[in-house]
Amino acid sequence: MRTLTVIAGLGYLLLQGCVTINIYFPAAAAEKAADKIIDEVWQLKTPNQTAPAAPTSPQPK
16 A cells, blocks of 8 residues: 555656646737847947047157
């Protein structure tokens, strides 16, 4: 009887370990979120911003 209980318990654990949860995102919502992120990144790189000038070394005399 104890062996049957152990086998049933292991079978139950095995079945529980095989459960997967699938989450489906609507394609339109995912695309909208991606567009928003891309727009935010491009706003960080505006053409009005220039790279800082490289430091110049002093001229030898």
